[in-house]
Amino acid sequence: MMMIDTADLTKTYEGRGGCRGVTLQVPEGCIFGLLGPNGAGKSTFVKMLAGLHRPDSGQAVMLGQPLGQPEARRKLGYLPELFRFQEWLTPTEVLRFHGQLGGLRPRDTRSPAFRSRVRDTLELVGLADAADRRVGGFSKGMQQRLGLAAALLLDPELVILDEPASALDPVGRHEIRNLLKRLRANGVTVFLNTHLLEDVEALCDQAAFLYGGELLASGPLRELLGGAGDGGVNWRFKVGGWLPDTLAALGEAAGEPLVSPLRLVETDANGNAVLSARVSDREQAGYLCALFIRSGLTLYESGPESNSLEDWFIRMAASRQGGDLQ
């Protein structure tokens, strides 16, 4: 089942900004990362899901219900990007208040079962020792943990977290990563809006990239990063002695089929060229190196293309800015 399923979802601010025509599917039980540069429309998209913005047009189903249904909202945990808690409350009181916002009667939030739920949730986010301290004295990281506790309090099936770790130190981020993995293991779907690419790399099964309000890519992270499921590797070569007809000559000379044809990435006036090919393994890359040398080229460099998420992010953004993608 899809936990989030949107079709052409659009929300602008008097015709500007926001996000437009976003069609996105988030499968149940995964950790999904929404990526994009500042102002890409990520928070606008998330706010529509959380019911804080009404879409201008398009459709969305979340937790099996059209957007805005109270029944679906009850199964949703949401951590907004910018939030402030009442400074005079303690975490225990904040969570009791959130329990009531989530539909519990005041009487129920004083029950032993709910108190124990509050204690467990604060323990989960590492705030057990601060349960009865005033929030006014909390660091940003502690406030973020409390926001996470509020999102997790009522056992959601789907949690949407807008920048959940931005204020946390490295130890805190490590703890939250582990917590999100535990949630996934328990069947909870996590939708993460974040700039922390290493978190996405470490956690996410799937991701999507928004740019200028439009969705440019979405799918399993491994496929997005270049592993198209064909077992191939993108390989890059730098050679010298390049002539205009060299590519055609190499094509004729190559006996072994490549996963994708050899591509000329760039040349310069001195006869240097950068080539790229998708090869099945390093032996096939070695075969190409031998072919270049046999064809009279000088081989300067050969190696797998970097496919880190940061490279991918920069390539995606550059593709829209009309920049150099190499």
Ligand SMILES: Nc1ncnc2c1ncn2[C@@H]1O[C@H](COP(=O)(O)OP(=O)(O)OP(=O)(O)O)[C@@H](O)[C@H]1O
């Ligand atoms: N309340 C608003 N009124 C007018 N324009 C807005 C409003 N909120 C967002 N925008 C505009 O919509 C666009 C998308 O903003 P949004 O906050 O959704 O992006 P984002 O990807 O979450 O950015 P960031 O990573 O910086 O948080 C931006 O151009 C922003 O200026």
